[in-house]
Amino acid sequence: MFKTPSLHWSSSLFYLFLIFVSVIVAVMGSLVLIRFLTRRRIDVKEEIVQNCNIGIALVLASFIWTIGLMALETIKPIMNAWYGFFTDGVQLAGLGAFIGKVFGAMMLALLIGAFTVMMALKVLMVINRDINEWEEIKGGNTAVAIVMAVTVILVGLFFQSVVSYMVVNLFGV
């Protein structure tokens, strides 16, 4: 494994690819999640770019952080499985199944990340039934946005290790 040149450079490329995919999953997933949670009442681009709504930006950032953290937690188990499958160099046979598992792992990260975010927000909304958090944030209430963002990030930190263990099981370790 350590003296296989093709494995060295292919592993580097694959590692960079995984980081890139994690970022894409985090950003795209967060944008879709906000649209779903707000029932498309809030146009994120318009709020951030045109209205300079810091509250929306904070909440979006917390979503990206949480989902991105979940996606990044999948990278080590995926690389462990990568080296296990391709010890003597990358072979085409089995590569398709491996890529499928990688895709499954990323979707798992997105699913758990989205569930974590939704659960955090649900808890907050149940506690504060008299406040419509999204309307407040849309109206420019940065304080509510900060509370939401911190709650999402904290719950995400608790669930961070779950993703890693589940991906390890996915690859049969």
Added chain:
Amino acid sequence: MKKNCSESLVFSAFFLATLLVMSLFFAPAKGDTVFKPSWSSGFPSDKPDPIFKKKAYRWLEADGRLLETIFIFTDELLKEALESFGVQSVHRNNTSFLLRGGYKVVDRRHSIDRGSGQLTEHIRLCIDYNAVFLKFKEKMKSYAEGIATAVSLQTDKDPLLSFLTFVQQIPYRQPPDIFHKRYINGFFVPPLCLSEGYGDCDSKAVLLADLLTSRHQQEGRLGLALIDGKGVAHSILLIQRPQLPGMSSIYADNYGRFLPVETTAPGWNPGFLSPILVDLLKEGQFRFVPFE
């Protein structure tokens, strides 16, 4: 009201779907090892454990091949293995006997009793893993050759992955504190770990270290990381190999960079560990023991 109901329904459906997906991935681990020693695994409690002289091993190599080999243990080796480490069980609390039995002092503190003014010395002992490693690294040569022959390993090829696959599939079980009337504190020296067919984290780590050293000219140093923190007590082997993308590593002053190697469960390649252990290593909650 209707919006609240539909929102709750969506949330509940999403929650149930996630639970279903999670339950699929928390299924019992697939592919139990086929590592089956040739004797019965039960030991009668009222009879002394027999020392085995011959043992057949079957294990699954990384490429899917089912391999088999037979190890023979001479009386002299087993006797030496038994007597080289540990003390008679009656002396288990005697520091001087323990120091002669393969332990070393890792911490020494003094305290003074305020009432009587008496000075008391507190000594913390630990197994001298380096001494055990050095003692058996030549004696494990024939067993390393046996594994290499079974794997059809070329002479110039790094045996790390093959030996690691073998050791990981040795059943994980805590050795007894008392073994053949000797206090061994739950640690099997490498010949005993192989002859008994099971071992815990430190037993298997030292076994792998000796197999690697006896078969292959070392590319770099070996070491042991004794992790102790947050309720976790674990030992992992440290090896010096190039760090590939995604791998964790530890840097030890005066010794260089090491990759951690997990020996207790199949599927962990060099440089990869359970996330809990990675966190503990990052926090420095371990003691580094070089093999030299």
